[in-house]
Amino acid sequence: MRNFFLYVPVGAGMVYAAILYNSRGLLTLAGAAMLLPPFFLCMLWSVRRHLEGRITVSLLPGTGDYRIRFCLENKSPFYLPDIRMKILLKNKGNGKKHKIRLAGDVCPGQKAELTGIFQSPEFGLWQAECRKCFCYDCLGLFRLKKEWKETLQFMVFPSCYETNLKVGIRTRLFQSDSSWYHPRTGGDDPAEVLKLREYRRGDRMNQIHWKLSAKNEELIVAETSMPMGCNVVVFLDVDTGKMDRKTGIACWEVLHTLSQEMVNQECFHFLVWYEKETGRLRRRAIREQEDLTEFWNEILQHETGRCLFLQEYEQEFRGESFASVILWKQELELYVNDRFLIQIIPEQVKRQLLELELIV
Template identity: 30%
Template sequence: MKRLITYLIVIAATIYTAVLYGSTSFLMLFYVELALPVFLLLTLIPAVRHTSIRMELPIPVVEQGQKTPVMLHVTTGGFPIGGRVAVQVKGKLPMGQKDEKTWFYTALAGSKKTAKIKAEYQSRCVGSIRMEISRVWCYDFLGLVALPLSAKYWKALEPETLLVLPRISEVPVMVSRQSRDFAGESEEHSKERGGDDPSEVFQIRDYQPGDKLRSIHWKLSAKTEEMMVREQSMPLGCPVDFYLDLYQPAAVHRRKDETQRDSYLQILASVSHSMVVEGCRHHVIWFDSRKGDVCRYRIENEENIFEMLFQLGQLSVYHDKKDLQELYRQKYHETPGVTCLELTTELTLKKNGEVEARYSGDVSDIERQLGAKELVV
C-alpha cells in the first residue's frame, strides 16, 4: 500500500510538472506511468495461474517460548523478475482463542521455478496448534500490483500440527500404598509380580507350600514328574483418574481466559509428569465438545504425556455443565481408581471432591504455587 501511494504521488507530480511547464516529455512520461500498472498486471496473470504452494514444519514439537522453523515451498511457471509472494499462515489455537495470523514473504526471479520461504514462527500460547495457509498474494517487482492466488492451489493441503509444550514444574507427589498395590481392570499386566487375574499367566514355577490346588498345572506336572504351578498375572490398573473439567460460564471475559489457558495446561502437564516420576499410572479424562463424547488417555511415562497433549488437540471449553464422572462410568464401566483428581478452568485442583489447591493465573508464579503443597494420591 505504501508503494502504491508513493507511485500515485509520483504520477501526480509528473502531470503537475507537465501542465506547469507545458512539457511534452513529462506528458509522455505521465502516460507511461499510467500504462505501467496495466503492463505489470498482464505479466503477472500467467505467472499466478501456474503458481502453487505448500507448507512444512520440520520440527512439529517446540517448548514454550521458543521459535520453530516454517518452510513454505513455492512452485511457479516463471515469475516477473523481482516478483514477490506473500503467504499468510493461520494458527488455530486451543480453547477457542482468537486465531494467530502471520505473513511471510519471498522474492522470485523469473528463471526460478521453485523457491523456499524459510521463516520462524512463535506462538503466544501453549497446546496443540493447527497451522494452515489462509491467504496468498503475488506481487510484481515494484509492489504496485497484487493478485490473490486461488484457494484451489492450497486449500486441499492438510493442516500442519504444532505442539507447543508447556513448562513442566515439579509437584511434590506421594503415592500411597493403596495406589501402589492397586490392580483394577486393565489390558496391561505386570512383568515383575503376579496377581489374581486368570486371563493371563505371569509365570510357571515349582510348587511351594501354601499354593492353591487349582493353580497346579497338571499336564506339565505329569510331563516333568514334578509339581508345577501356574501363577496368574496382575493387571496394571490406573489408581488415579484425572478429570479435566472444561466447563466455563459464557460470560467469562476472553482476556481472563487467555491469562489462564497457559497456566491450565502447565498445571495438567506438571501434575501428570510428577505422578509419572513417582511411578503412578493414571488416566487423563476429558469431554470433547466437538465429538460429544468422553475421551481418556492412559499415562505411564513421559512420552505418554506428550502424546496425550496431541490427543487433546484443539482443546475447547463448553458452556453447559457436564457430569464428567458419570459420563465416564457410563462409557467405560470400570472400577474407579483410588484417587479422583479434577482440574477446573478456574485453576482449582480437587481431590475426591474436596479442594486440594487453588492456583492464580499468573504464569510467572505458577511454578512456586505448584511446588508449595504435597499431593497425596
C-alpha cells in the same frame, strides 16, 4: 517485474551503442543480454511445474516456541535462486491470526527447508496454511506465482511445569478391570501371562502351567501380570464460558501438568468433564501421550460446564471402582479425595506447582 523494466532500457541502450560505434563485441554482449530474459522465464516456468512442498510443525525443546517448516523439493533441472511465501497461522478456537514470512532457494533435483519461528503461541488448536508462493529468477526480472493450498493442523499444549506428584502404594496396587497390563509387575490376573519360569519352592499350585509342564517333563510356572486400570479419576469442574483468559490459561496449565506427570509415572487415569451440549459426563482414559493429545483435541470442540461430579459419575458409570479422586475447580482450587490442597494464583502457577506436594 520492476527489474525487468530497468533491464529493457539498459539492453536497448547497449544495442544502440553497439550500432553507433559499430562494435561487434558490444553487439554480441547486447544480444546475449536480450536472450537472458526468455531463458529465465522458461527456467522459472519449468521449476514451478516441478516444485513440490508440504508444511511441518515441531516444538523447540526447552522453549514455548514452534518451528514452522515448509519442505520443498525441486524436481526440475534448474536452480531456483529465490522463493518467497507466507504461512498463515490461525487459532481455530478464538480466530487469532499470525503470519510468518519464509524465503530461500532450492538447488536442482534437491530438497530444501524454509524455516520460521512461531514464538510462544497461545494454547489451542492451530491451522497452518500456505495458499501461494512466488518464484524469482537470478536477476529478479520475473516473478511467477504457484498455488499451494497446503494446510496442517497442530495442537499447542498448555505449558507444563515441574511438580511433586507421587503415586501412592494404594493407588499403584489397586486392581481395577482393564485390558491393559503392566509389562514388568506381576499380579493375579490369569488373563495375561507376564513370563514363564521353572518351579520354585513356595509357588502356588494354581500358578503351574500344566500343559507346558507335561510337555517339558518339569514344572513350569506362569507368572501373571497386574492389570493397569485407570485408578485415578480427575474431575474438571469448569464452565469454560465463564472463565476469563488469565484464569483459563492457569486452569489448563495445572490440568496438563498433573495429567502429564501421571503419564510419566505410568499412572493411568480418567479425565472427566461435563458437556453442556449433551448434558452428560464425558471422559477420556489417559494412558500415554497420544491419549492426552486426543483429550485436548476433543475438549476444545465443546463447551464444558459444572455439576455434582461424584454423584453424576456413579450414575453414569455404575459399578466402576477407583482408588483416588482429584477435583479441579474453576476457582483454581485443587481437592484430592475430598481434601482441599491448594488454590492457584494465575500469576504464580509455576512456583506453586513446584512447591506442591501431591499424593494420589
